[in-house]
Amino acid sequence: MTIVRRQALLTNNLSNGLSKDEVVALKRVAQRIRRNLLVTVAEAGSGHSGGSLSETDILTTLYYSILTHDPQNPSLPSRDRFILSKAHACPALYTVLADRGYFPMSDLSSFRKIDSHLQGHTRIGTPGVEMSGGSLGMGLSFGIGIALAARVDSKNHNTYVLLGDGECDEGQIWEAAMAASHYKLDTITAIVDRNGIQNDRFTSEVMELEPLAQKWRAFGWRVLTVNGHSVPALYKAFVQAKQTKGQPTVIIAKTIKGKGVSFMENNPGFHGKAPSWGELAIALAELGAKPEGKDSAWKADMLTMGYSPERISSISNAIVQMKVSQT
């Protein structure tokens, strides 16, 4: 409830920062998102775990404290736009959108399955999804189009575009970077999920991106480098970006791929891979799932996601057994 009230406050004054309680609440939300997105990917049997976990704190900060939006009215004209250019990492976005109420949590179990609106890469038609993606490099340009249209119409909503670091290998990103600063689009904020790993290997091995901040600066952008897992740091950076006039801002969010799950962290093997059910149990335990007891919030989440009590019980048994074997 704190979070919901915060939504209203934020439009009045962004510069006060987040209270301690709000930070704690947002962190709790992020852990919940991580757990639920991994269940979603495990259920699908395929999907992008690593980059979803690295971007979770960014999405949580945006959707729970920064964006002006209305889950009940996804096409609200005055909404801020969020574009997931790294559209393969949609499990985190879908989970956040469901968590915020754009569509039922139970839809998540249909991810990547026939007849579902939750496609393997984002596609318009899912409430809250602004752009069909999947081919890298397009989101920043698309966001520029939205920002230019807003300028023509004298509207002042903001456009946020989340890029992968490996995605910055695409030439189109730099065509867009040049255009956004040429048109002085200060309503655009790009975020680079700098987790250091792309599809096959580490970014430094595939294609060196550094000095990344200098590159963006040379293209005319204001650059803010932050810890991409620190909610207060991300919040502060988003506020600074919003206050920047005359140039676009890029937030280079230093993240860990697979954040929160020991065997996924910094592991290129989990870029495009789903956890097995056994791995899921370990991951859920590490992410604070507490299946014990009748009032388990985790169990409640699983129920809202449409899982049967039998299914929940088999996963929770695995988690409990795993915890026992670890002690």
Add this chain to the structure above:
Amino acid sequence: MTTTATRESFGKALLELGHRNPDIVVVGGDLNISTFAHLFAKEFPNRFFDLGPAEQNMMSIAAGLAASGKIPFVSTFAVFGTARPYDQIRVNIAQMKSNVKIVCTHAGLLTGEDGISAQSIEDIALMCALPGFNVVVPSDGPETESVVKLAAEISGPFYIRLSRPATDVIHQTPTNFVLGKAEELRSGSDLSIIACGIMVSASLKAATELAKEGIQATVINMSTLQPLDEKAVLSALDTGAIVTAEEHYIHGGLGSLIAQSAARQGAVPIEMVATTRYAESGKPDELLTKYGLSSSDIVDAAKRVVGRKRD
């Protein structure tokens, strides 16, 4: 016969649309004088965006503008507006059904002296391979004006293919263009010549020649290639033979589309007038003659196909 450049007709129509509808915006890539988009740019500088020769960016930006309720016309040369940013067109425009109008000038062999990198002979195939994309190749200036204005009224993606030099005007008054509807320009019972773009005029000339030799040809202007007028193809089957004529590569263009439709609906001999290879630098007329796209090539194809009919 009077001539006019279809790109100039586009520029005038765009300017008129700009006055009529404040949601019309134009996106260009440093070729705006050549495409005549500069007429719009001069009048509506706040609704015109030059992005330089960065076509991938240009297409995705157009899609973003469309997502915010604008009606973007993207204007560049045919090679740069199709093949170069094809995946951006595919994902951000075709798959999203974005209301983006891609109007490309300098298509085909008529681009002439600039040579084969500038001569787009693959664009029809590329654009017709995108489900839901409306693909139109107007036959002359007046039809171009009508197509451009209608495209602004119909929601969804369009590809409109235009030429550089002045070409024959075959419609003396503004046309009443209907998307997906072929236009019969001449009626004859021995064969049907189905053409698009500049080859419509060549087909009319060929039909006049054929008539002198007692061969009566129906001439059809198939300006919409997608969605294709299947009924017009069905009626063409009644003449028992078909010749297709296009300023494009023989694979994947008008000939392929007509043959596909004809095979589904019946069976008649078909001959195709189209390019079979990359050309070279040269004057447009020289190229059309050397690469088999003149009215006499249509006459020859017509005689061949009528001969096959009588076998």
